[in-house]
Amino acid sequence: MTEKGKYRVCGALAGTVNGLFGGGGGIPLVFLLRSWAKLSDKTALATCVAVIFPFCLVSVLVYAFRGALPLGEALPYFLGGLAGGWIGGRLFKDVPNTWLKRIFALFLLYGAVRYLL
Known part of the structure; x- marks a missing residue:
């Protein structure tokens, strides 16, 4: 390909x-x-x-x-997501790759367990 x-x-x-x-x-x-x-x-x-x-x-x-x-229900998450995106973007360059991988993996595992249960 x-x-x-x-x-x-x-x-x-x-x-x-x-x-x-x-x-x-x-x-x-x-x-x-x-x-x-x-x-x-x-x-x-x-x-x-x-x-x-x-x-x-x-x-x-x-x-x-x-x-x-449902826009009324989505709006608070949108506003929080904007703030979180800004914070995460600011922290991104300072977090070592190893920790980014670990945090990402933990996030995926947490989401998988919550979703399956």
Whole structure:
């Protein structure tokens, strides 16, 4: 597969996961950016955020047009997410790669256990 083909597969997979589950498209994208695109950990994570942003916008529009988006319930999370995104972005360059991997893995494990139970 060509490099552009790999990138398209990565984007399609991330967009599908994001649209299907309402988020989470970045999880497979980070792994694919690291393995296929050979990006460093921090570059893969930062690229993932940039790529996922438009996917999230498209998903929000689809949900809104289908009447599945309760704006009143979503707004407080949006405002908190903006603050958290700003804080995380500021801390990102100062956190060592090893700790980023550990925190990410713990987050995934916590989410998996909560979701299964």
